[in-house]
Amino acid sequence: MLEALRKIVQEVNSAKDLKAALGIIVLRIKEKMSVQVCSVYLHDEETGRYVLMATEGLNKRAIGKVSLDSDEGLIGLVGTRQEPLNLSNASDHPQYRYFAETGEERYSSFLGTPIIHNGEVLGVLVVQQRERREFSEEEVSFIVTMGTQLAGVIAHAEASGSMSSSKRTPQEVRFVGVVGAPGAVVGQAVVVLPPADLDAVPDRKTKEIQIELDLFADAIESVKKNIQKTSTKLAKQLRPDELALFDAYILMLEDVALIGDIEKTIRDGQWAQGAIREVVVKYTQRFEAMDDPYLKERAADIKDLGRRLLAQLQKQDHENTDYPDKTILVSEEISPSMLSEIPEGKLVGIVSVLGSSNSHVAILSRAMGIPAVMGVAELPYRKMDGLKVALNGFFGEVITNPTDELCEYYENMAEEEKQLLASLSILRDLPCVTLDGHRISLWVNTGLQADVDKAQQRGAEGIGLYRTEVPFMMSSSFPSEKEQMAIYREQLAAFHPNPVTMRTLDVGGDKSLPYFPIKEENPFLGWRGIRVTLDHPEIFILQIRAMLKASEGLDNLKILLPMISSIGEVEHALRMINRAWYEIKEEGIEVPMPPVGVMIEVPSAVFLTRTLAKEVDFVSVGSNDLTQYLLAVDRNNARVADLYNYYHPAVLHSLYKTVKDCHAEGKPASICGEMAGDPVIAVLLMAMGFDSLSMSSTNIPKVKSMLRQITLAKAKEILDEVLKQDDPQVIKSIINLELSALGLQRAITTTKKIMN
Incomplete structure (x- = not known):
């Protein structure tokens, strides 16, 4: 079943449009399941009806003509219930609807499954048989799986405007x-396009047929010359039978059927790169389906030849985009x-x-x-x-x-x-002070010098998080101590005398270095952050040395340790920081020991805040990671994006506990990430007691504007009410209502989702 599914999906993906894809699906499902009928009904948003769009077994003249209301017949029932319907005798069902045009009165058994994409019913996939029987669990599983595959095909066709079979205007x-x-x-x-990737080549219609044919002809000649050149170069190193491979490639480039099919596809209006992809995929599928091992292997040769032609065309096309x-x-x-x-x-x-x-x-x-x-x-x-x-x-x-x-x-x-940003520019040089005189610092998150320039234009009072991994990501190898020192000095000097908080190298998870790959099944719970650098003291100590040397004469450096989950990690890191400090002191460089802090971004650190705060000079909450770990939601996974919610009570209570425990040890607490840059939730963070908020430079004016229009006392009232709630949406509504009552609707609106 899996092999059949793979072949059908492969064939469907190479279809030129939706009509062709639907035709392939109904034909192949009918053959595989040995049923008399397979049909697809698509939901037309303009009319609100299900329309028969493809069938094998029913009268094909009914395609595009037969339609049902969204709640009519068995098709409407499947769509309304959004689950499969398996009937041994469809005509006995009270919702059965007969259409004379289709000739379906001969079929008793009915199995239908909804075609759903992102929660929206796009249509219904149906199979029918003459004899009365319930379809097996395996058959139901297969048809449901095909329905999910078809959902993607239809959604893609709507997105690209290739719903040619329905005569509808392109759908949003x-x-x-x-x-x-x-x-x-x-x-x-x-x-x-990625270089020479056949699967990545898009469809692109062209009216410049002759130009595309000429480009294709030039690509053939160039590839021929390259192959002949390689063959000549290796003639003395390879046996005659091995050299024959190059001759085979030349023959394929002269093959009338293969080259002719590509040229025909170009004449039909497809650009040369798309034509190569279309024909090569078709030929590859044919060879892969053959039983003869030798012929099956030729599929790889055709695919390789297609990549060579594509690479040549991309080389020509690159300069003309x-x-x-x-x-x-x-x-x-x-x-x-x-x-x-x-x-x-x-x-x-x-x-x-x-x-x-x-x-x-x-x-x-x-x-x-x-x-x-x-x-x-x-x-x-x-x-x-x-x-x-x-x-x-x-x-x-x-x-x-x-x-x-x-x-x-x-x-x-x-x-x-x-x-809005222009109107808030007047706040640039004003402090972030509430109406009742409470002062809170607004810092910026940076990774590039361009961030610094924009941050200064928008009134940042320091750097709350400098991502040192960014320069590492932009390099082809580990930056030297001297290279790192120059980069860090630039950041420190730009904000002097204000503080610059530099996080030690934080790689792993979704941040990788091409020259230091970390491949794990669950990278977010794996070797990342401080775990990596403690295992590589040669990287960690060199980076600390570069930071310390860069701070000479400026003395505004703060060092931040990421992904801390235990006291042992902090003690180990502090020993290495002290070692680096003594080393550069022995070299004659006099710098004071900078403040060292830890990031609270995993649940264990929340409960260890007091213990950790005793060992370091400050605490900084990484709200993005802390939220994802508390809620067990991968923040980079679009499928669970709706579950990632920093208004969640567990997140808010964890933050409040962290601030209180940190202050109990007499240490300052800051927070960085998306939460700090949200003007609405910044009100809660200030009320919790955070001493500074660090965010992207774009959000600084918005947050400053919000906090300058409210009192700390009122913010604490809102926080007290919020902490009694157990639902994120209720929490958000309470905050919005309270701020609206204060006349702060405009600030709230800028944080809302853009919807049509």
């Missing part, structure tokens, strides 16, 4: 990823080099199928002020080139074919955000 489709960089924007998708004025860059995995190739001023958004909020490109996006959404796993990016796309970087959403109303809304939101 929403895909959920994770936040990479905040902001809202509407632009045109430009798909950038046209970037529109509002380019939204889309790729499976975006690299910094891709960003650098776009003309200045044209890039307005970034969408990546892979990656996380902490990936290199996400960090660069935030520094550049460009909205980004990462980890959009279900995005049909291969079919998106040239499409209009709306990007919601505040909440990790990508909308293809957005309506005019949504585009206008997003553009208004972007303009309002711009105006």
